[in-house]
Amino acid sequence: PLDLGKVQGDILAGGLPKKTETCYFFRINDAYVHEFRTQLGKLVPLITSTAEVINDQRKQLAQNKKDAAEKKITPPHLKLSGVNISFSTKGLKKMGITDEIGDAAFDAGMLAGAKELGDIGTSPSNGPFDPDWIPAFKQEIDGLILITGDSYATVAEKLAEIEKILLVQARNPIIHEVIRLVGDVRSGKEKGHEHFGFQDGISNPAVTDVDANPNPGQQVVPQGIILLGRPGDAPTLGTPAAPVTRPHWALDGSFLSFRYLFQLVPEFNAFLKNNPIPITGLTREQGSELLGARLVGRWKSGAPVDLAPLHDDPVLGQDPLRNNNFHYTFPDDQQTQTRCPFAAHLRKTNPRGDLDQFGPNALPPHRIIRSGIAFGPEVSAVEAASEKTHLPRGLLFIAYQSNIEQGFQFIQQSWSNTPKFPPRKPANEIPGFDPIIGQTNDDGVRTLSGTDPNSQTANLKLPKQWVVPKGGEYFFSPSIPALKERFAL
Ligand code: N7H
Structure with missing residues (x-):
């Protein structure tokens, strides 16, 4: 049976606790792949599991009840944080993990499929389609670290621990930061609403034997729709007669689709x-x-x-x-x-x-679990009056699926x-x-x-x-x- 202590915490059960989230995209230094893999062992204790997320949710509920009973007007918030890590196909190859994982879109990378996704761009006569993306996402990205928390201070503290383990500030850093994107839950009555103003995060599928009490109308999907190697998981490669089997290390992992959407x-x-x-x-x-x-x-x-x-x-x-x-x-x-x-x-x-x-x-x-967060400032008075965007804002879209x-x-x-x-x-x-x-x-x-x-x-x-x-x-x-x-x- 599924052990929620083994699954990374952003995937199931509502995801990592987040008022603010930093998406830290990195490249492993070519000369220090071995060091990266040895230091990764020290990073693992920082990784938050789904079991820990559920435990934190319980703590938060109990705290809310206590605050309500004591009629606190500005209750002290719990210090909550979470860390997850994931790898692109380039990252896996770089680490020498080359077993066929069984997903053609993952193997190709998102840039290769940008034209088919409908992204706007140019088609030079002498080269591949070039989407109107920012340069960072056209470079090699090997992995993504998600750091969430109740405040910037909590996230900064966690990130400092991670950077220390990966010697980011040293003369010979093990990884390079490619880009860092920060998302924030909007405040006041816009809390939980995306930037067009609509409440988000209402509809995600429930997962069999994970979400015990699905809400009326909430679809329940087999674990394998989200987690690799579980019932209902179907790799995209191979044929029905000769299906690809996932490598043993893929069990209970999930693909994370990231989109930087303005x-x-x-x-x-x-x-x-x-x-x-x-x-x-x-x-x-x-x-x-x-x-x-x-x-x-x-x-x-x-x-x-x-x-x-x-x-x-x-x-x-x-x-x-x-x-x-x-x-x-x-x-x-x-x-x-x-x-x-x-x-x-x-x-x-x-x-x-x-x-x-x-x-x-x-x-x-075709069901996915969405776990994104809004980024960027509120619309300014000047933008509202001119009906034109001047400041970047949007959604750090994250979706999990097998x-x-x-x-x-x-x-x-x-x-x-x-x-x-x-x-x-x-x-x-x-x-x-x-x-x-x-x-x-x-x-x-x-x-x-x-x-x-x-x-x-x-x-x-x-x-x-x-x-x-x-x-x-x-x-x-x-x-x-x-x-x-x-x-x-
Ligand atoms: Fe969407 N929006 O504000 O309009 N989305 N979405 N989304 N979205 C949903 O029901 C929005 C994006 C899905 O089960 C809500 O939880 C915005 C992508 C799915 O009935 C709102 C952006 C993809 C659902 C928005 C964006 C999806 C969903 C209602 C980009 C996948 C659940 C909240 C900036 C390719 C549907 C809710 C269901 C809901 C908005 C992106 C998919 C308000 C602004 C890229 C599956």
Whole structure:
């Protein structure tokens, strides 16, 4: 049976505790690969397991109860932190770990697949597609260390310990920092909301025998959808007749898809302002708010439009017993877009009942566990007034899955970027692009249909992008025993 003490802590059960998170991308110094592997053994005790995460969650709950009982106005927060480590295909090769892991997308790396992901870029006649990414993500990145915590001080302390072990400040450092990205949970009433203003982190699948009490409507997936080597895991290489078997050290690891996504918030807000949905009884402002909700599939509070089609319902948005209990199967939603556009971000990335016609096994392989965090400052008064982004902000997107082609890559390419998806719709109806992350790097224009419930076949023309990918990579997050016994020397 699965031992949660062996699985890295960001993957399951809600992930590492994070008010702030540092993503530290590194390259192993070519001359010190052996030293890296010996020092890795000293790093392992710092790695946080899922069992520790669950324990910390219990502590936090108990503390909250105590604070409430003592009526503390500003309770002292618990000092919580977490560390995880993962490796790119380049990192594994560099360490001499060359067994076939069984995932073609991982082996190729994200840069090689950027064109197929729809990222914007140029195609020089004499070379490969060159996406508009920042230079750091076009360099060799061997690994990613995630450091999370309740404060910058806690993260800085942990990072200093790690840098000491890897001699980062020494004359001959064992690793080089390629880039460091810092994400922060937004504050005040925007806590837990991403930068467009919507509550995030509501819907992740539950995992068999890990999440004991799934919420109503929350899909339960076999462990192998997220963890390699567990029931339900299916490598992408090999054939059904001759399947690839994972190396023993892959057991209980997971692939981490990282995307550095900028969000054009003032531009998004201006579009909503200029295109309110005209509904009798709604003000222009309410019409704009409704458009935002129908593009995402949830209101800013988290309330799903499938359950709250015309007005936000913040109580529903915050109620875990109800806010995932919908399937796009109301009679007025199966063949129409009365409640939710077919191409809304939520419906594209988890079509729920739209795939019922293909049986119960159609959806689970495409579920991922999202564990990202917002980065960048709040929109300034100048940006809001000029309706133009000046300061970088967005999402450090992290998703876990056992199969990248079926997980992140499939959702982005075959669903969000594919106008004819999802399939349950009237003949000839084209749902269009996922308005949040759907993208195309040919000259195509992005549209989606059904934003206006009273004019469902009308197509709304969208700007080229509101979410701009600036980099990313695929990593493998090994089990803690694998780190000790196979990766460290
Ligand atoms: Fe998305 N957003 O603010 O619009 N996402 N997402 N996402 N996303 C979700 O239900 C957002 C991105 C998924 O189970 C919510 O937990 C933004 C990528 C999936 O019903 C919101 C960005 C991919 C779900 C957003 C972004 C996905 C989901 C509602 C980029 C995969 C669960 C919160 C900057 C390729 C769907 C919730 C379900 C939910 C937003 C990226 C996938 C508000 C701004 C790249 C599977």
